[in-house]
Amino acid sequence: MPQAEDRRVRRTRRNLAEALIGLILQKGYERVTVQDILDRADVGRSTFYAHFRDKEALLLSCFDGLREDLNQQLDATVPTAAPRGQIPAAIFAHAYQHRPVYRALCGRQGGHIVSGHLHTLLTRSLGLGLAPESRLGPASAQVPAAVAAEFYASALLGLLIWWVRQDFPHGPDWMAGTYEALAHPGLRATAEMP
Amino acid sequence: MPQAEDRRVRRTRRNLAEALIGLILQKGYERVTVQDILDRADVGRSTFYAHFRDKEALLLSCFDGLREDLNQQLDATVPTAAPRGQIPAAIFAHAYQHRPVYRALCGRQGGHIVSGHLHTLLTRSLGLGLAPESRLGPASAQVPAAVAAEFYASALLGLLIWWVRQDFPHGPDWMAGTYEALAHPGLRATAEMP
DNA sequence: ACGTTGCCGAACACTGTGTTCGATAATGGG
DNA sequence: CCCATTATCGAACACAGTGTTCGGCAACGT
Numbered sequence A, B: 001m002p003q004a005e006d007r008r009v010r011r012t013r014r015n016l017a018e019a020l021i022g023l024i025l026q027k028g029y030e031r032v033t034v035q036d037i038l039d040r041a042d043v044g045r046s047t048f049y050a051h052f053r054d055k056e057a058l059l060l061s062c063f064d065g066l067r068e069d070l071n072q073q074l075d076a077t078v079p080t081a082a083p084r085g086q087i088p089a090a091i092f093a094h095a096y097q098h099r100p101v102y103r104a105l106c107g108r109q110g111g112h113i114v115s116g117h118l119h120t121l122l123t124r125s126l127g128l129g130l131a132p133e134s135r136l137g138p139a140s141a142q143v144p145a146a147v148a149a150e151f152y153a154s155a156l157l158g159l160l161i162w163w164v165r166q167d168f169p170h171g172p173d174w175m176a177g178t179y180e181a182l183a184h185p186g187l188r189a190t191a192e193m194p
Numbered sequence C: 001a002c003g004t005t006g007c008c009g010a011a012c013a014c015t016g017t018g019t020t021c022g023a024t025a026a027t028g029g030g
Numbered sequence D: 001c002c003c004a005t006t007a008t009c010g011a012a013c014a015c016a017g018t019g020t021t022c023g024g025c026a027a028c029g030t
Helices: A005-026 A035-042 A045-051 A057-079 A086-097 A099-106 A112-125 A145-165 A172-183 A185-191 B007-027 B034-041 B045-051 B055-077 B086-097 B099-106 B114-124 B146-163 B172-183 B184-193
Strands: none
Touching: A005 A035, A005 A045, A005 A057, A005 A099, A005 A112, A035 A045, A045 B146, A045 B184, A057 A086, A057 A099, A057 A112, A086 A099, A086 A112, A086 A145, A086 A172, A099 A145, A112 B045, A145 A172, A145 B146, A145 B172, A172 A185, A185 B034, B007 B034, B007 B045, B007 B055, B007 B114, B007 B172, B034 B045, B034 B055, B055 B086, B055 B099, B055 B114, B086 B146, B086 B172, B099 B114, B099 B146, B114 B146, B146 B172, B172 B184
């Protein structure tokens, strides 16, 4: 039983991923060509296509790496059935830990592909603990859970991307706190009354 | 002095725009080729490039059309220096009026290009009446205006795109109300107390 | 009616994509 | 340590789409 897989495979995939990320930062995802990746990673053309259908598949594999790592981190901090307040903080912390990758995937130069997948991911995560129909927000109106999830996920993703593109001008805790303050002003006012 | 421009020019541009929008709905922006547009619009290749640098330029010209119309509508309803609460409602109303175009530009098939520009537009609009540094939200924490604008703009855009992609399951007023309820739960709770 | 201007259409060079295949060399199990 | 396996290389190829050029024709507005 092999320990994980052929060493050459790991090497190739890692080289390709690193090459792509570096190139995105240099010239932007759209302008990166498969040939660029090949040259930078020093990998043969046929080899590339043996691993990935196209440029986008490679990009998504990078994203998947991050995603797994994030899930692992979430499961670690909160063993089972977590209260959902943890998620935003975990996201910001994770992004801060992996600044270079996030810069490439969510930065100005990154394509919008990853942002889209992140959006889906966040919407699912935030909408997880919500009944299909229920009043939302600390206060009044009857807002369907799906809509609320959409609202909060978009807002969170907006802050995250803004943060990345401004090159992390604040700490992850500050960002998480700010998000909470904007998302649940009522709660915050109560909880932090001097 | 010509009334606007050569009739042929208007015809060509209109045909191209309509062809693009139709094709986006059919096969998605990415898959649309310049040749597709040419065939559908029944316009010569060289003519296309006499008007637009590439596919994206045509797309942006469509977006610009919408944008101007929206601004005009905003200026109409609120003559000068409007309170910013009107903007979300105006956006939802505008989208509802131009459902077909919004479906193409912000729908699942639309590229992410327009969404990006819309995001910029909304962030600017919502951040307009805010001092560079100030406490935000009805309650506590000291949130910079730029961050708050980012938050609200992303949330609004998220709801808008969700709405379009669900094929407008609610009225524009309901959407605007829901947005307000989620964005300013404190205000809502006060304003709508029975 | 006329000068101007936009349109056509076919040809062209060019860039990038994705596939194929035989030869070579690294790998991990026995 | 050896060997069967398997990943990689590299070069060639067909293909799709892009953006440009230019002469002739037709529609336009005045």
